[in-house]
Amino acid sequence: MALRAFRSVVALAGGVGGAKLADGLVRSMNKPSTLTVIVNTGDDFRHYGLAISPDLDTVMYTLGGVANVVNGWGLEGDTTQMLAMLRRYGDDAWFGLGDKDVATHLLRTQWLAAGVSLTEITRRLSAGLGVPATILPMADQPAPTMIHTVERGVLPFQEYFVRYHWQPTIARLEFLNADVHPTPEAEAALAAADLILICPSNPLLSVEPILNIGYRALLEKRKARCIAVSPLIDGQAVKGPAAKIMAELDMEPSANGVARYYGDLIDGIVIQTGESVDMARALNADILMRDIPDRARLAYEILAWAGKWA
């Protein structure tokens, strides 16, 4: 059976999980140029004055074929001379910045200072890496996610996630996103899409920051079908703290918890083989993406399934 060709696909993504599925889509679509990935920028922060966009970079490096496939983040073959020198100066250098990686942040910082939008910057950087799809930041304004923790007070996302290895208990999340809106480019992509995917990213930490700035309203009035891919297997996150955080915030860490969280925003859900969910349209698949062939396989299965709907 020939795969139904979607006219254009939009994926909402966070970091590693989102990047892997986006990469699978690029590998299994007839025209990867018709894929748009809208990426969470709630994790963005300044470090040593550098403007760092961890999720954007992870998606960009992955789709550019230059990602470190062991870490999932960072660049293949990158080195850490700069970090070693920072430590020599007595800095604790808690955030991983590869030497090649610094080039990305320097250009972004310089261009932001010159008034270039994050959307245009992402386009330039993606072009430099030969990314075959369109990567869009969720917004051009900063919208930092703040983590209110029980043990350490309020932490910017990366301090919580990297510096403290997501060990503090989350009391609540705060999105500093007043007056932050979807970009015109992202809004147009969603309006033109005939398939919307919510990638297997952390619903609360990676997807909610996107939904929270106006994408929820855009999805509510969608004409295209929207499918979420669960980031949980047997109640555990493949990577990162999704299950821990869902539990801390009184959500059930399960496929059902994910389905209920997205509610009417989605028309179907993809869950792990052998699991079940209280949702009419559900696809059981092996959602664990161990390697590159897995990414393409999962993306293919999702596209094939969605293409069969009436």
Add this chain to the structure above:
Amino acid sequence: MALRAFRSVVALAGGVGGAKLADGLVRSMNKPSTLTVIVNTGDDFRHYGLAISPDLDTVMYTLGGVANVVNGWGLEGDTTQMLAMLRRYGDDAWFGLGDKDVATHLLRTQWLAAGVSLTEITRRLSAGLGVPATILPMADQPAPTMIHTVERGVLPFQEYFVRYHWQPTIARLEFLNADVHPTPEAEAALAAADLILICPSNPLLSVEPILNIGYRALLEKRKARCIAVSPLIDGQAVKGPAAKIMAELDMEPSANGVARYYGDLIDGIVIQTGESVDMARALNADILMRDIPDRARLAYEILAWAGKWA
């Protein structure tokens, strides 16, 4: 004969030549902690938003024992992954920034943005590298040297020097140093010194930017003897464009040209063996510093000579 112990020595320095002599002083003084090196910052510039101080870094890396001794500038064992990545993004990356080197610029940029003075920043960085002497920027405010060229109009120093390899013909120099003054720390060091040295740096490009912001007046009222070391051997610069520039600006590219340039600011001059100069106090020495022993030898000869004066 025991070397006369100077109570405190101040050296005015540019980049590589100044750094080498300062290193020689550290190696041949009883107490290197009594050496203060006041460094040209007219070459400082912003690049990719980074605050870069080439001469300060060359002196700091050299005295910290971490300089690349082949180049004279940059760090030993440094790599260029960041530059390679910049080029991948289409940037021409004309200025050499090693991966370790970037750490220095990131910290400096971050601290400047936080309102820390360049003097204090240089102290922190020097401490991190275990520099045994005191390194001071000539000023805490920016004072960029602009090069008016015949072929390419007005160029910031590093564009002239690195991007265009000091090939354009200089019409004149311009020092954007209105309201820039010696720091209190540098002024105090000069007042306390019993020996002042002008290192074998380019008189016009490296020393004049220092003299021009108020150090000329401080030297004119000095109590300590002041000795210049010629940067020229047989009318040629050991490194860089000193001779070319002196000729372009109608100065004689010779020991005599250097002596006349400094005039009453100096009480003696050190020139190459076999050369002569119209100055009562002159020391002939092998002023070429090929390697580290040469640095210590030349510094020793200068200190011994100055120590014998009445």
